[in-house]
Structures are given as structure tokens and as C-alpha cells.
Amino acid sequence: MVETHFAGCYWLARPESVEVCAQRLEAFLGMMAPLEPSWSRWHQSAATFEKARKRQVQPDATTLAKLLGKKSNRFGGASDFWLWAGETPDETSGINGNCGGSSMYVASTCLLHSLGQSEVAKRVVTAPVMTGVVRAMALAWEPEFALAASDQHRELVAVPMIEDYVGWVTYLADFRGPVPPLPSPVQVEHLPDRGTLITLTQERFTVSNPAHVALAAEVQARLQAAGLLTPLRPWGT
Numbered sequence: 001m002v003e004t005h006f007a008g009c010y011w012l013a014r015p016e017s018v019e020v021c022a023q024r025l026e027a028f029l030g031m032m033a034p035l036e037p038s039w040s041r042w043h044q045s046a047a048t049f050e051k052a053r054k055r056q057v058q059p060d061a062t063t064l065a066k067l068l069g070k071k072s073n074r075f076g077g078a079s080d081f082w083l084w085a086g087e088t089p090d091e092t093s094g095i096n097g098n099c100g101g102s103s104m105y106v107a108s109t110c111l112l113h114s115l116g117q118s119e120v121a122k123r124v125v126t127a128p129v130m131t132g133v134v135r136a137m138a139l140a141w142e143p144e145f146a147l148a149a150s151d152q153h154r155e156l157v158a159v160p161m162i163e164d165y166v167g168w169v170t171y172l173a174d175f176r177g178p179v180p181p182l183p184s185p186v187q188v189e190h191l192p193d194r195g196t197l198i199t200l201t202q203e204r205f206t207v208s209n210p211a212h213v214a215l216a217a218e219v220q221a222r223l224q225a226a227g228l229l230t231p232l233r234p235w236g237t
Contacts, residue, residue: 009146014235021099022065031136146171168205
């Protein structure tokens with residue numbers, strides 16, 4: 001079975017200006033760059049790979065504000081973005097999401113995707129890098145919930161909502177409550193003024209390893225018992 005991974009962060013009903021969203025995106029891209037060489041150069045999409053390669057985006061807040069403020073990237077008060085990185089068509093990864101929305105029903109997000117079987121994926125689908133990605137999401141975007149996870153594991157456990165789910169790496173904002181003691185080999189890291197990172201295993205998490213699946217289930221049960229896996233709430237409530 002080919003197993004793929006993703007990372008994402010989520011929050012609800014936090015209106016923010018284009019300029020603030022651009023500052024958050026700048027901070028996120030800056031923290032991503034040291035994690036993977038190709039993540040130091042981001043591009044907009046185009047009809048072909050070669051054309052898209054010419055649409056490099058400078059990762060400063062002023063440039064990003066112009067991008068996020070385009071009419072085509074604005075919807076319902078939120079700013080959408082879609083950027084990709086990679087040296088060849090077979091080794092690309094992408095980020096997309098939206099920021100600044102006030103909707104009580106549609107979450108703001110930032111997602112890292114296209115982590116299939118490429119050489120980039122082999123480098124980044126590791127505990128240090130995926131924990132680093134989720135840490136960057138927590139620090140830059142201040143989400144309520146974030147995770148890095150296996151697509152196949154999420155399909156296996158069939159959770160109804162993303163925030164009901166414990167991934168390989170899971171982040172919970174402080175206002176959800178304190179994280180209870182968790183079993184070995186789980187690593188817990190508190191980010192001051194943000195929340196808590198929970199990394200299940202330093203091995204590459206895979207559904208083909210029954211011990212990984214069992215550990216995820218145990219941690220999920222403990223977090224559910226502590227009332228920490230709840231639907232997203234409007235920011236500040």
C-alpha cells in the first residue's frame with residue numbers, strides 16, 4: 001500500500017485584515033524554509049510547470065498582501081492562497097488555505113499537501129520535519145487545532161471531523177485545556193502562549209504498523225476523555 005501524508009491547521013471565525021494574514025503567511029514560509037531546501041522558493045500556479053516556475057513569489061508581507069488582496073483571492077471576507085514548491089514536476093509540494101474569515105461554519109485553514117512518494121516526501125515525512133511543520137503552523141497561524149497525519153490512517157479510523165482525530169503529530173491550543181499524561185514513546189512539547197505539540201512516535205507513522213495504530217487509538221481515547229477533541233469554536237469563546 002502506498003501511504004501518503006499531509007499537515008493542516010484549522011481555526012474558526014477570526015476576522016483579520018489582508019495585511020495581518022500576509023504577515024502570518026510570511027512568518028509561516030520563513031519557518032518552513034529551514035525544514036526543506038525546496039521550501040525556500042514558492043510559486044503561483046500556471047497552465048504549465050515551466051510557466052509556473054516563472055511565477056516565483058517573494059515571501060515578504062508586502063508582496064504577499066498584494067497576492068492575498070487580489071479580487072480573485074478574496075471570498076466572504078477571507079483571503080485564499082495556493083502556492084507550490086519543487087524543482088521538477090514529480091517533486092512538488094504545495095500549501096493552500098484561507099485566512100481572515102468571520103464565518104461560523106467555514107474554518108480558516110493552512111494545508112501542506114502533495115506529500116506522495118517523491119524524493120521531497122522521503123526527506124520531509126519524518127518526525128522532526130513534520131513536527132517542525134506543525135510547530136510552524138502553530139506559531140504563525142495561531143490555530144485552534146493542527147496535525148500531521150497519514151491519509152490512510154484517517155480513512156481507517158473514519159472520524160467524522162478532523163478535530164476529532166489524533167495524527168502522527170497533533171497540536172491543541174491552550175484554551176482547549178491541559179493535556180493529560182500520555183504513554184511512552186509519545187513526546188509532548190508546550191509552546192508558550194500557544195498550545196501543545198504531541199508527537200506519537202519518532203518512527204515514520206504508518207498504518208502498516210499495528211503498534212502505531214494502537215498508540216494513536218490510546219492517545220485519542222485519553223484526549224477525548226479529557227475533553228480536548230471537540231469541534232472548532234468561534235475564536236475567543
